[in-house]
Amino acid sequence: MAKVxxxxxxxREGIDRNKTYALDEAVGLVKxxxxxxFDETVEVAINLGVDPRHADQMVRGVCVLPNGTxxxxxxxxxxxxxxxxxxxxxxADIVGAEELVQEVQGGKxxxxxxxxxxxxxxxxxxxxxxxxxxxxMPNPKVGTVTPDVAKAINxxxxxxxxxxxxxxxxxxxxxxKVSFSKEALLENVKAxxxxxxxxxxxxxxxxxxxxxxxxxxxxxxxxxDLSTIAGE
Numbered sequence: 001m002a003k004v005x006x007x008x009x010x011x012r013e014g015i016d017r018n019k020t021y022a023l024d025e026a027v028g029l030v031k032x033x034x035x036x037x038f039d040e041t042v043e044v045a046i047n048l049g050v051d052p053r054h055a056d057q058m059v060r061g062v063c064v065l066p067n068g069t070x071x072x073x074x075x076x077x078x079x080x081x082x083x084x085x086x087x088x089x090x091x092a093d094i095v096g097a098e099e100l101v102q103e104v105q106g107g108k109x110x111x112x113x114x115x116x117x118x119x120x121x122x123x124x125x126x127x128x129x130x131x132x133x134x135x136x137m138p139n140p141k142v143g144t145v146t147p148d149v150a151k152a153i154n155x156x157x158x159x160x161x162x163x164x165x166x167x168x169x170x171x172x173x174x175x176x177k178v179s180f181s182k183e184a185l186l187e188n189v190k191a192x193x194x195x196x197x198x199x200x201x202x203x204x205x206x207x208x209x210x211x212x213x214x215x216x217x218x219x220x221x222x223x224x225d226l227s228t229i230a231g232e
Contacts, residue, residue, distance in 0.1 A: 020225040026214045027185050033219045034178030039070070040217040041174040044189055046196055047211040049204060052165045056203030059165040062142040063173075063195035067184040068159035070177035075156050076100065076111035077149055078120040078138070087115075090150040091157060097123065104130055111136075113162075115144045115152045135164070159188075163196065171196055178216050189214065193229060 015029060027042070034040040050057040076094040077087040078101075087095045094100065094111055097120065104127050114131060116124045116138040124131075124138060131137040138144040142162050146152050163171045175188040193212070200208050212224040 015220055015222060017220075017223075020223045022228040023189070023224050024182070024186055024228075026222040026224045027189060028182050029222050030214050030216050030219060031178050031180075031182055031185060034216040036216075036218040039177045039179045040219065041070070042176050042178060042180070042185055042189075043172060043174050043215050043217070044192055045213045045215070045221070046171040046193070046209060048165055048169050048171060048196075049207045049210050050165060050169050050201060052167060052169065054203055057201050059171065059196065059199050059201055060139075060141060060163065061195055061199040062155075062160055062162050063192050064155055065159035065161055065175060065188040065191055067176060067180060067188050069161060069174060070180060071112075071174075073113060073157050074111040075153050076114050077153065078114070078116040078124050079149055080117075080120070083117050083147070083149055087149045087153060090153040092149070092153050101126060109134070109136075113144070113156050114138050115146070115149055115156065117147055117149060118145055121145060135162070161192065163192070163199075190229075 021029065030042055034042070048059060050059060052058050074093045075091075077084070077092040078097060079087050079095060080097050084095050084097075092115075096103075101123055114136045121138070128137060140146070143152055143155065161173050161175070163173050165171050173192055175192055176185050197209070209226060212226065212229070213221040214224060215221040
């Protein structure tokens with residue numbers, strides 16, 4: 001068995017792995033234990049009572065975190081003419097059409113999220129095998145295929161987080177940094193949980209949110225008492 005380092009051992013102290021904590025206490029414990037040499041991301045894992053193999057139980061959406069993510073998000077926009085100029089004015093990091101498709105096909109991916117105008121999707125569709133596995137393929141359901149590129153860019157840079165349930169029925173998302181105040185992290189995690197609740201699919205039966213845990217990049221997970229979350 002691998003030896004557990006002193007920092008990790010110290011981070012685990014005071015956390016009962018079999019206990020669930022009130023949401024505010026869980027966030028506080030995670031923040032206190034984010035002691036790595038970099039500003040760790042605070043992450044949320046939500047175990048849902050769905051089977052995403054069935055189309056009517058798929059959960060996906062987008063949540064604009066009220067206090068942002070703490071990340072510098074690089075945005076690429078597929079657009080032409082006036083929409084391309086609008087994207088540049090709104091702060092897009094990369095804007096292009098055919099030439100940008102060629103760069104991405106060649107393996108050059110210098111961005112974190114992708115936005116496209118509807119007329120560009122036949123072109124962007126060629127990149128499905130490249131962008132799809134990275135979770136970057138534009139989709140109208142999460143607002144990344146839109147004629148309003150300025151709003152989409154502002155949302156992406158201002159704290160928009162996309163979420164999609166994995167095969168095991170779990171939604172993962174980063175909701176800020178340990179350097180955030182506890183209050184800011186709480187507002188963000190509540191916004192995400194609310195967005196996932198609103199995205200409940202028609203095919204979901206029984207208990208929808210089964211378990212929630214909060215952690216930092218290098219810290220231990222802390223289980224959340226679902227009774228402390230409004231709506232559960």
